[in-house]
Structures are given as C-alpha cells and as structure tokens.
Amino acid sequence: MPIDPPETKIVDTHKVACDGGEGALGHPRVWLHIPEETGFIECGYCDAKYVLRGHEKLAEETDNPGLKA
Numbered sequence: 001m002p003i004d005p006p007e008t009k010i011v012d013t014h015k016v017a018c019d020g021g022e023g024a025l026g027h028p029r030v031w032l033h034i035p036e037e038t039g040f041i042e043c044g045y046c047d048a049k050y051v052l053r054g055h056e057k058l059a060e061e062t063d064n065p066g067l068k069a
C-alpha cells in the first residue's frame, strides 16, 4: 500500500488544530503549538507538517536529515 509523503501546510498562527483530515489519516483533533525557534511543527499522529508563514525556507533546512546528528 502506497505511503503518501507527509503533508505540509502553511499556516498563519502558532496554534493549529490537526485532525488528520478525512480518510485514513484521520485522528482525534489535537492542538499543536509552533515554536518560534523552528517555525514549524509536525503532527505526532499523521506526520502533517505545519509551517508558519514566512518560515518555509527555515523549515526546509531544518528538515534536512544531514543536519540532524
């Protein structure tokens, strides 16, 4: 069964609610708080990535596996 890549959503607020959307990735709604330092957060349920608007580049760089030691 194919695995969809985690979805990235650009948001305007630090506080976002995620319920995984409809379908297989659906999960109980949780509130996520985006840290100012990183500018993004990943949902622990469905791996959706929420990126604060204006931090798209930072999030991409931080997500680079090569930078995680």
Ligand SMILES: [Zn+2]
Residues within 6 Å of the ligand: 018, 019, 020, 027, 043, 044, 045, 046, 047, 048
């Ligand atoms: Zn989620």
